[in-house]
Amino acid sequence: MYINNYIFDSMNANPFLKGSLQTIILKLLEDNTEMYGYEITQKVKEVSGGDVLLTEGALYPALHKLEADGFLETFTQVVDNRVRKYYRLTDAGGKQVSNKLNEAQAFIEQLQNLLNLKPAVK
Template identity: 85%
Template sequence: MNANPLLKGSLQTIILKLLEDNSQMYGYEITQRVKEVSEGSIVLTEGALYPALHKLEADGFLETFTQVVDNRVRKYYRLTDAGGKEVTSKLSEAQAFIDQLQTLLNLKPATK
């Protein structure tokens, strides 16, 4: 994953939103979708992705199931009902933060 700490703090939100939009995805598919949407600017590593997925699952926001594809077992992730509510919450938090950040970054110096 990019070494950007802002990205690290947003990873769960990104995962939840992707799963909301796609109903179910497997790990590699998530990494490729992020890379595609960000035009290569954001590259998720397995070392960043899977701990985030496991945490979301442990928190009850994701459930998993396996499916055999081309003679290989693939583990899929999808939102639980609680995960669907968490997406809304995380997106609201992210938007509020972005709005506050834009306000702070666009401040004009105080004139004396």
């Protein structure tokens, strides 16, 4: 089944995707060291082939929660006379990536078992 244009926003999000937002952010930051908000939205769009669109209304509350939980730290940098706020993982955030990925993998496996689905063959 092909799913097109899921939008992550605070009002109209697919519950499966909404529950995965923190995991997606943490994994992107693990892979890219540091990113600013718009860059994260564009990377999600790029990696999903444009099928998943992450809005600011979903992204920033998730980033702020991860920061408050001690998983992210921020710094600012001036780029083209504009101040950009960058996010990067803390040591605790680096450990949390593994935890979140393991949780996601276990959930996917259980869902496949419960729904009697076969994993996609690549």
